[in-house]
Amino acid sequence: MSKNSVHITVNGTAYKREIEPRLTLVDFLRDELDLTGTHVGCEHGVCGACSVIMDGRPVRSCLIYAVMADGHDFVTVEGLGSKDGSLSPIQDAFWENHAMQCGYCTPGMLIACHHLLEENPDPTEEEIREAIGGNLCRCTGYQQIVEAVKIAAQKIHGVNL
Amino acid sequence: MSAPQQFKYITKKRRVREDRRFVTGKGRFAADFKFPGMLHIAMVASPFACAKINSIDSSPALELPGVHYVLTGVELAANINPLLSGLDLPDVKRLPLANGRARYAGEWVAAVVADTRHIAEDAAELVAIDYEMLDFVIDPEEALQDTAPVVHPENGSNIFFDKTWTWGDVEGDFAKAEHTLALQAKWSRSSTVPIETFAVTASWDEGREMLDIWASIQMPKYPEQIARALQIPVTSVNVHFDVDVGGSYGLKRGIRQTVIVAYLTKKLQRPVRFIEDRLENMAGGEMHGPDRVFDMEVAYDEQGIMESLKITATDDCGCYPGRAPLQLGKPVSAIVGPYRIKSARYHARSVSTNKTSQEAVRGFGQAPTNFAIETVVDRIASTLNISREEVRRRNLIRSEEFPWRIPSGSEYDSGDYHAVLDKLMRAADWDKLIEKRNSFRNDGKLAGLGLSTCLEPSGGNSSFEPLFNPKNDTTTWMESCLIKVDMLGGICAMMGTSSSGQGHETLLAVSIAEVLERDPDSIRAIHSESVGALPSNSPVGSRMAIMLGGAAAGAAKKIKNQVIAIAAHNFQLPEDRLVYEGGDVYVKGDTERCLRWEQLVDIAHRQYHNMPIGSEPGLQAQHTWEVPTGGAMPKEDGTVQMYPCYAFEAHIPLITIDPGTGQVQIHDYYIGHDCGTVINPDIVRGMTFGGIAHGIGAALYEKFQYDESGQLQAGTFMDYLLPSAHEIPAVEMIKHHTPSPLTEFGQKGSGESGYLGAPAAIASAVNDALAPLGKSIATLPMRVRDLEELLNS
CATH class of the missing domain: 3.90.1170.50 (Aldehyde oxidase/xanthine dehydrogenase, a/b hammerhead)
Known part of the structure; x- marks a missing residue:
């Protein structure tokens, strides 16, 4: 099969690869760039486990071909924390509040919540549920995730919820 | 009852150590x-x-x-x-x-x-x-007919299993009863569907x-x-x-x-x-869950006191009988729920059809059974016009009656069901919820308040294996832990199984820390490779807090005893003159005469000349624990002690149903929960909330539907609906702790909590909402289309 050239930036690092046009972005991230933090859940855009941030907005990387990502900028779960290894407020709040069990949906959830807090520093419970409404979790019943977002908001903005 | 144990680490909030790798994208999943x-x-x-x-x-x-x-x-x-x-x-x-x-x-x-x-x-x-x-057969009732196509012609029929047990004087109790009623309840094929x-x-x-x-x-x-x-x-x-x-929840x-x-x-x-x-x-993938029809009969008196219960459970196993048919077996361990029912008959049938096979799903068949029993209890309440909570109060086993032996032979270890129910109803403000429900109704909505009181058998000793298969004489369902203290004093604990979100590394660290009085964060917990691992039966049956926690505590006690023996030898004093504190050992009344942890470990690893004569060098211990109360084959009459510990949960949801579309909305959700001593409160909360969400899915959304030609109609997340954060409400959890007398710290299981009572509670709420219309439904899931059809019928 023919190959296409793709230049993309992920977590601040520029990559260039020659790939098959049918390769999805999530497989590209996982298999070509070894960024296995982004997970495959349903491969049809429903579960949100593969969420990444593309040019500042969360997207489903299973619904995007890697060739379509050419020239774009991405953040994955590996890029949420600082370079020194310290956790971002939302990562730390997830850990503090045990906002996960198996950890499989967690990277996608973090992407959704990270984006929410960037857009809306003081989200209501409803707004939080709206923001994670496209990310399925089978472990938590979502409650400790919603609580973690509130904790993170407080930490970031000192918002008294 | 003895005073509750005081703990240094157990029961306390502590970050779950596994979570750090998950939030950084550094988990190591099979596809990685x-x-x-x-x-x-x-x-x-x-x-x-x-x-x-x-x-x-x-x-x-x-x-x-x-x-x-x-x-x-x-x-x-x-x-x-x-x-x-x-x-x-x-x-x-x-x-x-x-x-x-x-x-x-x-x-x-x-x-x-x-x-x-x-x-x-x-x-x-x-x-x-x-x-x-x-030719093929999809419907289990049809599969039972003589004329039906046989899925496995070699087997001669579609019946994989068909057996009836009678425990106590069922016919006598029915004959004497003031009232009897019969109903059918259906639990459709769904599963845990991990992401x-x-x-x-x-x-x-x-x-x-x-x-x-x-x-x-x-x-x-x-x-x-x-x-x-x-x-x-x-x-x-x-x-x-x-x-x-x-994610697995039993399934993988x-x-x-x-x-x-x-x-x-x-x-x-x-x-x-x-x-x-x-x-x-x-x-x-052969990972569907129970698919079950219950034919229930109950004998009860004018006060709503249940005397006897007859259950026929017909389970559509699908194609192959792995462990799935045994999911009809676990409910034997709690066949009368949390109630003082004197006698019971259980007819369990596993039927093969041309569908993918079942696999173990959270609760191993107990959640459907709980739903069927609770449907019966609600029906008694409405028939006698007694409130649902009052019928339950009259039938629940009383705290002073434990240990309580049920007709099928299992003895419930401990509990205070009335206290949990009362606490829950106070916290939820039941009367106010009724007012809220009524005000919804006054606004023209269909509104319902649900109630369920259910058990979570935990710590499984797998006695359903010999009960369902006479050639299987398994009577142990052990779990092991190996602890190794290295030369520099570091502690490493090993388990012989994988984890799917239960936080076993945290469990091991905290259990060992509690016994050895060492900082849990200094204790490493690892998953051994199987070839070098001690026996394990994996995290099934809500068993790991009990069994892995127990094995870890057992091994830690051996380490502690070795350390004390080394100190006694070096002080030349009897052990009862010494005090162990935080890993150090000092002489009672003379804290200056102390051997510190690092010194004691060093003696064990390097100074054999300072070790007690004949002792083993190094500092390591293993403990393999048999399930408490386990170890016996079922008796001739099918009675058996199946699970050691019984956690209790009571649920109250308030829902509305859109009269036009049939859509259910959950407005409030309360759970009263008692799993004994809680080892890590965040883990228990999470499992319970997750179990409720899973139960809501099974009650309202999830179904592996097959069409008449045998094609699966729900093979994607577009048509097999998993509840999102929109469908799952915030849940308030009311805690109660009745320790188990059988376990190291008083803990019971919680891995299946929430799921065991949520479907029954949602069904109860839906039926409460339908009651003013004179309608009812006893089939799960109660999907939008099912309710719409019912409302328009």
Whole structure:
């Protein structure tokens, strides 16, 4: 099969690869760039486990071909924390509040919540549920995730919820 | 009752150590492991509900560049032993790939092996199979008829299991009863549907003669089952239990998948990986859950006191009997729920149909049974016009009556059901909820308040195995822990199983820290590779807090005793003159005479001349714990102590139903919960909330629907609906702690909590909402379309 050239930036690092046009972005991230933090859940855009941030907005990387990502900028779960290894407020709040069990949906959830807090520093419970409404979790019943977002908001903005 | 134990680490909030790797994207899931030369599999699935496979022509697939092999069911069957069945059905062979006959739509017929998954999928479409369609049966009631097509002709009928137990004077109690009622309740086929599908990589190392396995597995005796199927020693199977499992809740028993990749890696001498895609998982992964019809009869008096219960449970097992039929067995351990019912009859039937097979689902059959029992209790309340809570109060076992033996032989360890119910109703403000419900009704809405009171049998000793299969004489369901203290004083604890979100590393660290009085964060907990691991039965049956926690505490006590013995020898004093504190040992009344942890460890590792005569050098201990109350075969009458510990939960949801569309909205949700001593409060909260969400899914949304032609209608997340954060409400949890007298710290299980009572509570709420219309429903899930149909009927 023919190959296409793709230049993309992920977590601040520029990559260039020659790939098959049918390769999805999530497989590209996982298999070509070894960024296995982004997970495959349903491969049809429903579960949100593969969420990444593309040019500042969360997207489903299973619904995007890697060739379509050419020239774009991405953040994955590996890029949420600082370079020194310290956790971002939302990562730390997830850990503090045990906002996960198996950890499989967690990277996608973090992407959704990270984006929410960037857009809306003081989200209501409803707004939080709206923001994670496209990310399925089978472990938590979502409650400790919603609580973690509130904790993170407080930490970031000192918002008294 | 003795005073509650005081704990230093247990019961306290503590970050779950596993979580750090998950929030940084550094979890290590099965699909994250890659090996040089690794090959990939795609499955060829049967499109028919039942078909004879006349021939398979693999040559067009093999011509595609990058394709290495096409494995057929015929080849595989000739080279392996059939997979383990939970029942004594020697003529029903369960094989990883269909052999000669495909028995459900989606069953895997061949496995295509290629350089990439893409190529394997392309090639799978090129495998030419000549099928001859055969008659099939989808409906379990129809499958029981003499004229029905037989799924396994060798078996003679579609009945996998059919047995009735009578415990106590059931007929006498029914004859004497003031009232009886009968109803049918249905629990439809759903499952836990983890977000990660099943994934497995196998690599055969000819030099070590070792089969290495990395899998998203949660399965008792997995290495042994692989070895038996492949006819190799268990010592040649090495399961890497340090793989993080992306959700399971009982389900991930991928033995078929594993045997396929294991056979292929040996055959092709390359690592082989299979990651199910969503359709492979839903249609062919053989991971559906119970699919059950309950015919219930109850005898009760004018006060609503239940005397006797008759249950016929007919379960649509699907195609093959792995452990799934045993899910009819676990409910024997709590066959009368939390109630003082004197006698019971249980007729359990497992029926085969042309659907994908069942696998173990959270609660192992107890959640459907709880739903059926609670439906009966609500019906008694409405028939006698007594409130639902009052009927429950009159029937619940009282706290002073524990331990309480139920008719089927299990003894409930402890509980205070009335206290939990009262606490819950106070916290939820039941009267106010009724007002709220009524005000919804006044606004023209259908509104309902639900109630359920259910048990979570935990710590499983698997006695349903011998109960359901006389040839199986398993009476232990042990768990082990090995603790190694290194020369510098570091503590490492090892378990012989993988985890799928239960936080076992945290459990081990905290349990050991509690006994040894060492900082939990200084204690390493690891998942051993199976070949060097002590016996484990994996995290099933809500057992790990009890069993792994107990094994860890047992091993830690041995370490502590060794340390004290070393100190006693060096002080030349009897042990009762010494005090152990935080790992150090000092002389009672003279804290200056102290040997510190590091000194004691150093003596153990290096100074044999300072060790007690004849003692073992080093500092390590292992403990393998038998299930408390376990160890006995069922008696002739089918009575058996099946589970040691019984956690209790009571649920109250307030819902409305849109009268036009049938859509349910949950406005409030309260749970009263008692699993004894809580080891980590965040973990128990999370499991309970997650279990409630899963229960709401089973009650309102999730169903593996098959059509009349035997095709699965719900093979994607577009049509198998998983509840999102919109459908799941905030839940308020009201805690109560009645310690178990049988466990190390008083803990009971909580891995299945929430799920065991939520479906019953939602059903109760829906029926409360329908009551003013004179309508009712006893079939789960109560989907939008089902309720709309009912409302318009």
